[in-house]
Amino acid sequence: MKILMLTNAANGVSAQLLKKQAEKRGHEVETYDPTDLVAFISSTVSGHDQMYVKDTHSEIQRLYSKQFDVVLARFSGRDVFQYGLAMLQHFNGNLKVPVSSDPLALSIAANKFTSHQCFSLAKVRTIPTLFVNKPVDFAFIVKKLGLPLVCKTPLGSQGSGVFILSDELSISTTLSAFSRTNKNLLLQKFIDSGKPSSDLRIFIVDGEIAASYRRWALDSDFRSNYSLSHSGEKVKLTTEEEEMALAAAYSVGLPGICGVDIVRDSADNNKPYIIEANGNPSLEGVTKVTGVNIAEKIIIYLERIARKSSSKTKDSEEADNQLKSFVMNHQIQPGTLEYINQLARKGDLNGAISELRKTMP
Incomplete structure (x- = not known):
């Protein structure tokens, strides 16, 4: 499998862990900063949209959709994020390359208010x-x-x-x-989690809880974040917390890869509240604290969605072949085929044939 990793932190711990596990499982990994990509939208109604990349000498080279089996999104930062989402959408929507996370879902999760709207709609307890x-x-x-x-x-x-x-x-x-x-x-x-402050990071991969741990804040801070304190411990989740974490990830559209944060209210019998859902969670803390190989689980998830996409492509090609055979046998004019061809590509062969029959004398 050929994986394209879009990241502006190629030398970071998370990107290196993922690359290592992918190569260990026999896959190739190409890494690009999303801001080095250039998307092209064609005027041709039947497609031909394209993607290019600037190399180290700022020369433009074309990237072909068949070069990659899946695109892994690992970018963040205010200056990079929105552009990265556009590139991810171009790969997925325009070039039909499967991606690790839906661009719209990443955008929802990145916005603290829109994500809380989703949590509330999903009946998940929010702050x-x-x-x-x-x-x-x-x-x-x-x-x-x-x-x-x-x-x-x-x-x-x-x-x-x-x-x-x-x-x-x-x-x-x-x-x-x-x-x-x-x-x-x-x-x-403000939810008082006790002293020192802490929260729970629950890591969800492919619709299941893969690992969880408690993140401690610095003594002088109330923000519980491993990147700040580098302190955490294993934690056992309650059934309610597990259900909340999964519901939160699904509510924002990120059941594939998501880091969900929960805070326990020490003043109310440790009642849990959802803090946020993160579409680009760090692998460093959860790997060091729990010992769970999250990177490997993510690569296995990518393998599954790549296989699923490949299976859909084969089904679509078979439908197209059957459609072409039907067209040739009945001498159908090509000007009427665009809508019918779309039905066939979606796997609705019966619908396609029904539309074709309408064109017959």
Whole structure:
């Protein structure tokens, strides 16, 4: 199998773990920064959209869809993320190469508010949340969320853009400053997980919980993130937490690869709340703390979706061959075939034949 990994951190721990496991299982891996890709959309109605890549000398080379069996998305960062999503969509939607994660789902998960909307629709317990622009009614905010409260920017990772407001003075001062910048903010009730602060990272691969661990915060911080504290321990999830994690991953459309974060409320019998779903979760912490080979599980998942895509392609080719045979035998004019051909490619051979019969005298 030939894997294309789109990442702007090719030398990072996660990318290297995935590359190592893929090669160990006999696969080839090509790695490109998504910002080095150039997508082309053709005016030809029957397709011919293309993808190109800039090499180290800034020369353009074409990438062919048949070069790759699957594309693995491992990119992040405000400057890279949106462009990477566009390239991922081009591979998947326009060039029909299977991808590890749906681009729209990645976009939903990356936005803290839209992901919480999905959690709520899926009946998953979420932290009480306000989404605001130019916040000025501080009394209303305190009434809905209490004190202290957590303030977040909608887009951010590894604890960036997250801070706590502990009293009315800090709320009025901070939010007044933000209101002048016209920035959207996510305000949430503060859930006290105990001292030191901690949360649970649940790693989901191919629709199943692959591993989980507790991430500790630094003593001077409330953000539980392995990239900040490098501290964690194995944890046993309750049945409710397992169900919540799976429901959260499915609700944002990322049951294939997803890192779901849950916080336990120490003041309410450790009642769990969903914090967020991460479409590009780090493999470093979960691998070191649990000993579970997450990278291998992800490669096995990629193998499955590549096989599934290949099987669909063979079925589509068989339908096309049967359709062509029918057309030749009945001398059908080619101008009427575009819609019919689409039906056949979807596997609806009966529908295609029915439409063809309508064209017959």
